[in-house]
Amino acid sequence: MHYFNGTGWIARFTGTETTMARAVDVDAWDEATGVALVVDTERGVRRPVTDYPDFSHLARADQVVAALPGGGWRAYWKDEGPDGGPLTEPVLAWLITSTGSATAITVDATAHVDNADSADRLIPPDEG
Incomplete structure (x- = not known):
C-alpha cells in the first residue's frame, strides 16, 4: 500500500x-x-x-511529482470479480513519485478510483 x-x-x-x-x-x-x-x-x-x-x-511517505495517463494498461485480479472470478479494470493514470516509482490508479465500473497495489498483474496495452 x-x-x-x-x-x-x-x-x-x-x-x-x-x-x-x-x-x-x-x-x-x-x-x-x-x-x-x-x-x-x-x-x-x-x-x-x-x-x-x-x-x-x-x-x-511517497511524494507524487507527476501523473501520467493510463495509456491502455489494465489491472487484473484473478479472484476479485463477481462470484470470486477474475476482474479487470482500466488504469486511469500512473502516479510517479519522487523516488521514481509508479503506482497504477484504476477506475471501476461505478467510477470508484483506487490504486492497483493488490492486482495480480498489470496487462500492457498490446496484450489481449
Missing part, C-alpha cells in the same frame, strides 16, 4: 487511553527548531509533533 503526501513524511503516534494509534501527515517544518508540524484538527492549528505525548517517530 502506498501512502502519499506533500512533504514526503508522516508522523506516527502510538495512541493513548482516549485516542487510537494513528499516522498523520507532516504538514510543514518549524523554521526555528526544525521540528515536524502536524495539523491539530480539534484546535485548528499546526502543532509540533513533540507536543503530543504519544508521538513515536517520523516515517517516509
Whole structure:
C-alpha cells in the first residue's frame, strides 16, 4: 500500500487511553527548531509533533511529482470479480513519485478510483 503526501513524511503516534494509534501527515517544518508540524484538527492549528505525548517517530511517505495517463494498461485480479472470478479494470493514470516509482490508479465500473497495489498483474496495452 502506498501512502502519499506533500512533504514526503508522516508522523506516527502510538495512541493513548482516549485516542487510537494513528499516522498523520507532516504538514510543514518549524523554521526555528526544525521540528515536524502536524495539523491539530480539534484546535485548528499546526502543532509540533513533540507536543503530543504519544508521538513515536517520523516515517517516509511517497511524494507524487507527476501523473501520467493510463495509456491502455489494465489491472487484473484473478479472484476479485463477481462470484470470486477474475476482474479487470482500466488504469486511469500512473502516479510517479519522487523516488521514481509508479503506482497504477484504476477506475471501476461505478467510477470508484483506487490504486492497483493488490492486482495480480498489470496487462500492457498490446496484450489481449
